[in-house]
Amino acid sequence: MRQILRLRVFSSLLTSTMRSHTYIDSLGSASIMARVLDGKALAGTVKDELKELIANWVNLGNRAPSIRCILVGEDPASHTYVNNKIIAARYVGINAEVIKRDSTITEEQLIQEIEELNADSSVDGILVQLPIPETMSERKVCNAVAPEKDVDGFHIVNIGQLCVDMPTLVPATALAVIEMLKRFKIETHGRNAVVVGRSKNVGLPIAMMLHSDKKHDNGLGMDATVTICHRYTPKEQLAIFCQNADIIITATGVPKLIQANMIKPGATVIDVGITKITDENGKSRLVGDVDYDEVVKVAGAVTPVPGGVGPMTVAMLMHNTFQAAKHLAQKAQLQ
Amino acid sequence: MRQILRLRVFSSLLTSTMRSHTYIDSLGSASIMARVLDGKALAGTVKDELKELIANWVNLGNRAPSIRCILVGEDPASHTYVNNKIIAARYVGINAEVIKRDSTITEEQLIQEIEELNADSSVDGILVQLPIPETMSERKVCNAVAPEKDVDGFHIVNIGQLCVDMPTLVPATALAVIEMLKRFKIETHGRNAVVVGRSKNVGLPIAMMLHSDKKHDNGLGMDATVTICHRYTPKEQLAIFCQNADIIITATGVPKLIQANMIKPGATVIDVGITKITDENGKSRLVGDVDYDEVVKVAGAVTPVPGGVGPMTVAMLMHNTFQAAKHLAQKAQLQ
Numbered sequence: 001m002r003q004i005l006r007l008r009v010f011s012s013l014l015t016s017t018m019r020s021h022t023y024i025d026s027l028g029s030a031s032i033m034a035r036v037l038d039g040k041a042l043a044g045t046v047k048d049e050l051k052e053l054i055a056n057w058v059n060l061g062n063r064a065p066s067i068r069c070i071l072v073g074e075d076p077a078s079h080t081y082v083n084n085k086i087i088a089a090r091y092v093g094i095n096a097e098v099i100k101r102d103s104t105i106t107e108e109q110l111i112q113e114i115e116e117l118n119a120d121s122s123v124d125g126i127l128v129q130l131p132i133p134e135t136m137s138e139r140k141v142c143n144a145v146a147p148e149k150d151v152d153g154f155h156i157v158n159i160g161q162l163c164v165d166m167p168t169l170v171p172a173t174a175l176a177v178i179e180m181l182k183r184f185k186i187e188t189h190g191r192n193a194v195v196v197g198r199s200k201n202v203g204l205p206i207a208m209m210l211h212s213d214k215k216h217d218n219g220l221g222m223d224a225t226v227t228i229c230h231r232y233t234p235k236e237q238l239a240i241f242c243q244n245a246d247i248i249i250t251a252t253g254v255p256k257l258i259q260a261n262m263i264k265p266g267a268t269v270i271d272v273g274i275t276k277i278t279d280e281n282g283k284s285r286l287v288g289d290v291d292y293d294e295v296v297k298v299a300g301a302v303t304p305v306p307g308g309v310g311p312m313t314v315a316m317l318m319h320n321t322f323q324a325a326k327h328l329a330q331k332a333q334l335q
Numbered sequence: 336m337r338q339i340l341r342l343r344v345f346s347s348l349l350t351s352t353m354r355s356h357t358y359i360d361s362l363g364s365a366s367i368m369a370r371v372l373d374g375k376a377l378a379g380t381v382k383d384e385l386k387e388l389i390a391n392w393v394n395l396g397n398r399a400p401s402i403r404c405i406l407v408g409e410d411p412a413s414h415t416y417v418n419n420k421i422i423a424a425r426y427v428g429i430n431a432e433v434i435k436r437d438s439t440i441t442e443e444q445l446i447q448e449i450e451e452l453n454a455d456s457s458v459d460g461i462l463v464q465l466p467i468p469e470t471m472s473e474r475k476v477c478n479a480v481a482p483e484k485d486v487d488g489f490h491i492v493n494i495g496q497l498c499v500d501m502p503t504l505v506p507a508t509a510l511a512v513i514e515m516l517k518r519f520k521i522e523t524h525g526r527n528a529v530v531v532g533r534s535k536n537v538g539l540p541i542a543m544m545l546h547s548d549k550k551h552d553n554g555l556g557m558d559a560t561v562t563i564c565h566r567y568t569p570k571e572q573l574a575i576f577c578q579n580a581d582i583i584i585t586a587t588g589v590p591k592l593i594q595a596n597m598i599k600p601g602a603t604v605i606d607v608g609i610t611k612i613t614d615e616n617g618k619s620r621l622v623g624d625v626d627y628d629e630v631v632k633v634a635g636a637v638t639p640v641p642g643g644v645g646p647m648t649v650a651m652l653m654h655n656t657f658q659a660a661k662h663l664a665q666k667a668q669l670q
Contacts, residue, residue, distance in 0.1 A: 160491030190567040211563045227562040228546045232525040
């Protein structure tokens with residue numbers, strides 16, 4: 001315990017922005033709890049910055065950026081997510097509308113709706129809330145959005161551009177993680193990062209940016225050594241990789257997958273997981289992939305769930321919409 | 336030494352296709368040398384298979400597949416590479432021509448040449464031999480090739496498709512590595528793989544396929560846990576990751592980067608590096624990234640340089656060209 005304490009004090013000297021607090025464990029020893037990376041507060045800052053930037057943009061005579069969110073079916077979680085996006089958009093000055101469609105809509109009809117929005121010069125960003133009904137190909141639908149309006153960054157052209165370090169629209173959750181690492185001043189250069197989960201929309205683009213060259217064109221590279229773990233990584237190997245990691249980013253939807261004994265003292269833990277569970281009192285609540293109450297005693301910094309990556313994802317979606325609007329305006333001017 | 340010997344005998348029992356041979360070290364102990372993964376012989380097999388498939392294709396009334404290799408400037412290594420590709424193409428029955436251009440050609444002129452080949456229905460595959468003069472943007476030139484004729488797999492659409500597990504044209508060197516793992520029956524599912532080097536044309540697509548889901552659409556996923564190491568991975572961390580790896584794939588161009596003490600006994604080592612050095616006798620020769628003479632005493636399987644990945648890269652380029660030809664013929668039929 002003493003050694004851990006010493007390590008932690010040392011690391012807190014190194015990072016002056018760190019805000020930790022002391023706790024007394026069951027044996028009466030004092031230790032330092034991890035700095036909590038408050039995604040909700042940071043999202044507030046990002047949205048306030050965007051609000052000002054967009055106000056300036058409109059003051060210069062430009063149309064307000066606009067986004068259209070297509071919502072298919074009645075999934076309550078999807079309705080909540082889309083609602084949060086609309087509220088955030090309107091807060092920062094983005095013109096936002098939901099296009100609700102019944103789950104009986106066909107893939108062809110959905111793609112036709114998307115193509116109409118692609119052709120509509122008053123629309124900058126198009127988002128299809130996932131999941132869509134299983135009768136449709138998610139990949140086909142994502143690729144139907146014009147790459148320049150694809151504020152979710154799911155189109156193969158945007159993924160390809162991200163892979164080769166070109167400026168592009170980056171999936172909002174992945175961008176949220178990278179932005180949090182930057183704004184909370186977590187060093188990544190030459191550090192070991194583990195990404196747990198290989199989803200194409202989250203784990204993959206995070207791994208892409210984390211390992212890429214910082215000096216390249218799009219400014220998203222982080223120069224970390226990156227290990228991608230997934231469902232077929234044996235449990236004991238996952239523990240070994242995590243124990244050697246300076247940064248762990250987990251996006252699996254498996255509650256308590258990441259335990260305290262898997263964490264190197266002082267490491268940063270970013271929790272992208274979000275699962276609705278029923279706790280011992282019969283109450284339902286949201287939890288991440290991390291055994292938070294225990295991990296917070298070992299890690300140097302950790303994101304809470306809720307209030308971590310979630311709100312930042314919404315903020316970065318607004319960032320993407322403004323990027324798309326500026327890009328399309330510039331392009332229109334050149335024509 | 337005895338323990339290593341036991342391990343090695345055990346592993347040779349497991350893989351019946353393994354061909355190892357005994358050596359006597361300086362202390363007189365007998366050990367087993369790694370199985371040498373003969374890329375040259377395998378490339379011969381792949382080319383013979385292709386030759387038969389293409390002959391059948393032509394017998395069915397189809398035009399022979401065709402490739403055009405654009406070669407800019409006088410780099411002798413590039414001339415050798417292109418020459419090897421042309422010889423291989425003609426061997427398997429692909430119509431192949433080199434288009435030689437002076438290094439004074441402008442980017443615009445080069446892109447115009449590419450666009451003419453894009454529009455030429457008698458051409459299936461287009462390859463621009465890299466490097467091109469530094470006055471040009473390699474990225475812009477690679478993106479000028481029509482994705483369906485991009486037999487090098489460098490276009491952002493092909494990279495994006497690879498990332499989301501869609502069927503696509505995969506960079507030939509990366510495909511060569513995956514094909515060698517498959518044909519030499521190296522188990523990857525749930526194993527630890529380390530990719531050393533993060534180049535966009537080699538390290539990146541290899542890492543993509545190695546970590547991806549085997550069950551997905553394109554049949555390229557390998558389900559391995561993958562660590563991407565690069566120039567900013569500290570040397571001692573590179574050693575730790577390699578020592579824990581079942582498969583090491585190195586593509587850096589740094590001779591002797593991978594030493595015997597970094598290898599887990601029985602691991603597979605694939606060497607993509609190729610560097611021309613002048614040896615102690617003043618003779619120039621080609622070497623890889625691996626300290627071959629020592630690593631061969633510890634590893635379970637290792638590729639030689641030359642004669643490993645190199646010849647297989649050429650064979651997989653032929654595979655890509657035939658894939659492109661079939662795809663374009665199918666598309667023409669549908670129109």
